[in-house]
Each structure stands twice: as structure tokens, then as C-alpha cells.
Amino acid sequence: MKKVVKFGGSSLANAEQFQKVGEIIRSEESRRYVVPSAPGKRFDNDTKVTDMLYQCYDAAVSGKDFGAQLSAIKERYYEIIRGLHLSLSLEEEFSRIEADFKAQAGAEYAASRGEFLNGKIMAEYLGYEFVDAASVIRFDKDGSFDAEKTDKLLGKKLAKCERGVIPGFYGAMEDGTVKTFSRGGSDVTGSLVAKAIRADVYENWTDVSGFLVTDPRIVENPMGIDTITYRELRELSYMGATVLHEDAIFPVRKEGIPINIRNTNRPEDRGTFIVESTCRKPKYVITGIAGKKGFCSINIEKSMMNSEIGFGRKILQVFEDQGISFEHVPSGIDTMTVYVHQDEFEEKEQQVIAGIHRAVQPDFVEMESDLALIAVVGRGMKSQRGTAGRIFSALAHANVNVKMIDQGSSELNIIIGVSNEEFERAVKAIYDIFVMTQI
Numbered sequence: 001m002k003k004v005v006k007f008g009g010s011s012l013a014n015a016e017q018f019q020k021v022g023e024i025i026r027s028e029e030s031r032r033y034v035v036p037s038a039p040g041k042r043f044d045n046d047t048k049v050t051d052m053l054y055q056c057y058d059a060a061v062s063g064k065d066f067g068a069q070l071s072a073i074k075e076r077y078y079e080i081i082r083g084l085h086l087s088l089s090l091e092e093e094f095s096r097i098e099a100d101f102k103a104q105a106g107a108e109y110a111a112s113r114g115e116f117l118n119g120k121i122m123a124e125y126l127g128y129e130f131v132d133a134a135s136v137i138r139f140d141k142d143g144s145f146d147a148e149k150t151d152k153l154l155g156k157k158l159a160k161c162e163r164g165v166i167p168g169f170y171g172a173m174e175d176g177t178v179k180t181f182s183r184g185g186s187d188v189t190g191s192l193v194a195k196a197i198r199a200d201v202y203e204n205w206t207d208v209s210g211f212l213v214t215d216p217r218i219v220e221n222p223m224g225i226d227t228i229t230y231r232e233l234r235e236l237s238y239m240g241a242t243v244l245h246e247d248a249i250f251p252v253r254k255e256g257i258p259i260n261i262r263n264t265n266r267p268e269d270r271g272t273f274i275v276e277s278t279c280r281k282p283k284y285v286i287t288g289i290a291g292k293k294g295f296c297s298i299n300i301e302k303s304m305m306n307s308e309i310g311f312g313r314k315i316l317q318v319f320e321d322q323g324i325s326f327e328h329v330p331s332g333i334d335t336m337t338v339y340v341h342q343d344e345f346e347e348k349e350q351q352v353i354a355g356i357h358r359a360v361q362p363d364f365v366e367m368e369s370d371l372a373l374i375a376v377v378g379r380g381m382k383s384q385r386g387t388a389g390r391i392f393s394a395l396a397h398a399n400v401n402v403k404m405i406d407q408g409s410s411e412l413n414i415i416i417g418v419s420n421e422e423f424e425r426a427v428k429a430i431y432d433i434f435v436m437t438q439i
């Protein structure tokens with residue numbers, strides 16, 4: 001059994017957290033490849049080392065003295081080294097970093113040092129081999145990630161490495177120029193390593209025990225999700241549920257490798273398994289509820305619209321011409337409504353209205369703003385009677401007015417439009433009807 005274990009910044013913020021991580025890794029032989037993030041926040045108002053590095057590099061580029069900033073970063077690492085009673089010295093690395101900052105080696109190089117140095121400490125602490133991500137994660141000449149080359153390089157290197165630490169977040173181009181993924185990108189590195197070694201599981205350790213059925217800011221102590229499919233996760237993340245970097249899904253999904261989200265502070269919790277498919281019945285009919293505020297609807301009405309071929313295309317063309325993406329397009333016989341993000345739409349509102357008038361000569365166009373969309377997602381809804389009925393009766397009891405309903409034929413999710421003000425009440429009502437009544 002081979003596992004790749006990725007630890008997020010809060011799991012590695014100080015020596016105490018490192019010790020927890022050490023215990024987790026040592027408690028299972030199979031945890032052979034470790035992908036660390038840079039040290040994150042130790043307390044609420046703390047600064048992540050990655051942000052400290054960006055700021056320090058900014059100072060270097062603008063010709064300011066960055067000595068104090070670099071020392072503060074150094075101290076973050078030495079605090080960990082001392083706390084773990086290691087005799088590791090990072091002096092050479094820091095001299096190199098200082099020189100590279102002076103030579104303006106790039107903001108991505110600067111940020112990558114956060115994981116690089118944490119990887120050095122981790123390797124020393126565990127007695128694992130340090131594998132510099134710059135030698136195995138490849139970006140091509142134009143700076144985009146090269147999946148094929150990376151898979152080959154990683155596979156080849158790790159075949160000869162029994163136990164290794166591969167820092168997250170960065171890689172390099174052929175000429176050695178360091179590149180990073182977008183923020184939170186260590187998740188992606190973990191996934192790439194898992195794919196390359198054909199891991200049995202990719203464990204992603206963070207500070208929550210997996211995904212929750214809904215947002216804890218709306219519902220107090222919501223239940224956790226045991227198992228979720230990639231498709232369900234995609235629906236929920238799109239609607240705002242974030243635990244994992246989006247790009248971390250594709251590499252392992254292709255290989256059928258499950259991701260297990262775990263909590264470093266509660267290793268006894270099983271966490272959430274993200275899988276391609278499963279015959280495990282979800283605990284509740286629904287897997288999760290997520291949603292977003294800040295949408296706008298544009299309702300276009302024209303009699304006999306239903307028989308006008310190309311009507312929908314012409315309308316959507318107007319949005320495309322203005323560079324606005326649409327979310328949902330429910331329609332009636334003589335009406336079509338387009339849901340868009342309010343912030344994207346507001347500035348171009350008048351151009352869109354004029355465009356619609358020119359394109360289809362509607363009878364009238366009506367707009368409504370401050371709307372929220374809620375996605376109720378669940379593989380368990382398929383071929384189950386009554387799910388929609390339960391949602392809408394719960395909403396009616398909670399005095400929520402439903403403005404829009406959209407269910408695709410995949411039966412994986414039901415999207416509901418409500419006003420921004422009723423959003424939280426609606427989410428709570430749906431949670432209660434599916435989860436609280438089952439306990």
C-alpha cells in the first residue's frame with residue numbers, strides 16, 4: 001500500500017503542528033511520500049509565510065531594505081527547527097535566497113521558497129529523502145504546466161526513492177526558472193505525485209475533518225460528508241464550498257485514486273473520501289447544500305417566442321458579445337430568463353438591454369437583482385421520489401419565496417433561486433428537512 005500525504009499550511013505552522021504531522025506519518029508504514037505546504041497561520045491575525053515572502057520580494061524589487069522582513073521569515077523556520085530539536089542549518093539556503101532576491105529572480109521563485117524550506121525541515125525531521133519539486137514538476141516554455149513531462153519525471157525519480165518529501169506549490173521550466181501553481185497549489189502537487197506513483201490513496205491533511213453538508217457559518221455544527229463523488233464535489237465547489245484546489249482533482253480522477261480529506265488536529269476522524277463513483281448509499285438523500293449570493297436575472301418576454309427558431313441563441317449571443325457568462329437559463333413558452341453574476345453584469349447592463357432589443361425585438365425586458373442561488377446536490381436523489389417535494393415544502397414552511405427552479409436530467413442537483421435576504425433561511429430549512437429529521 002502506498003499513500004501520498006499532503007499537509008496544508010495550518011498543519012505545519014509551528015513545531016507543535018509538525019509533531020502532530022510526524023506522528024500521523026509514522027503511524028502508518030504506507031505514508032511514504034509527503035507533500036508539505038509552507039508554514040501557515042499560527043493564530044487568527046498571523047501572516048502565512050507565503051504572504052511574507054511575496055511582501056519581502058516586493059520590497060527587494062522596489063529597492064527597499066528587505067533585511068528585517070527576511071529575518072522575520074527566517075525566524076518562522078528556526079522556531080520550528082528549535083521546537084523539533086533538530087540541528088539543521090538553513091544559513092546557506094537563506095544566503096542564496098537573499099542573493100536571488102537582490103537579482104530579482106521573480107515573485108514565483110520568492111513564493112516557492114516557503115515550501116522549499118519547509119520541505120527541507122520535513123525531510124530532516126522524518127529522515128526521508130528531499131526531492132526538489134523544481135527537478136520533477138515541469139512547466140513548458142510559455143510557462144504552462146506540462147502534465148506529461150511531469151508524470152514521467154516524477155515517476156522515474158520516485159521509483160528509486162523509497163520515502164520522499166516533495167515540496168508543494170512549485171516546479172520549474174526546463175531552464176530552471178521556478179514557476180508556481182495558483183494559490184493553494186500544494187494540493188495540485190500532492191495529486192500529481194499520487195498519480196505518478198499510482199498511489200492507493202491521496203490523503204490531504206488540513207484543519208477540518210473533510211467536507212460538511214453545508215456551510216458552518218449558516219448552520220451550526222453541520223454533519224460531515226463521508227463519501228462524495230467527483231461530480232458532486234464539482235457542483236458544490238462551484239457554488240462556493242472550498243477545501244481543495246480545483247486543479248487537484250483531475251490528475252487523480254483520471255487514475256481512479258480516491259482523495260481522503262483529513263484533519264491533522266483530529267486524526268481519529270475518518271474525514272471525507274472523494275471518489276469517482278461509489279455504491280455506498282449516502283447517509284442522507286442529499287450529499288450537500290451550497291450557494292452563492294449576488295446574482296441578477298434578466299427576464300425577456302415576447303409572444304410567440306416558442307416558435308421563433310434561434311431566439312435563445314440570439315439572446316445568449318448578446319451576453320457572449322459583452323463577455324458575460326450565464327449561470328442558468330430557465331424558460332417558459334413566451335419567456336426566457338438569464339441568470340448572471342451581478343458584479344459582472346452591472347457595468348454592461350445597458351449595452352446588454354440594447355443588444356437584446358436589437359437582436360430579438362422583445363415585448364419587454366425585466367430585471368431583478370440581489371438574488372441567491374442554492375445548489376442541493378446528491379447522487380442519492382436519482383430516481384428517488386419526493387426530493388423536490390420535500391425541498392419546496394420546507395421552503396414554504398420557512399416562508400421563503402422560490403424565484404427559480406432548475407433540475408438537470410442527470411438528477412444530481414436541484415438549483416433554487418431565492419432573494420439574497422432569504423438565502424440563509426432557505427439553506428437552513430433544506431438542511432433541517434434532510435438531515436435533522438433523519439437523526
Ligand code: ASP
Pocket residue numbers: 008009037038048050051114168169182183184185186187
Ligand atoms: N503556500 C501556498 C499558498 O499559501 C500554497 C499552498 O499552501 O498550497 O497559497
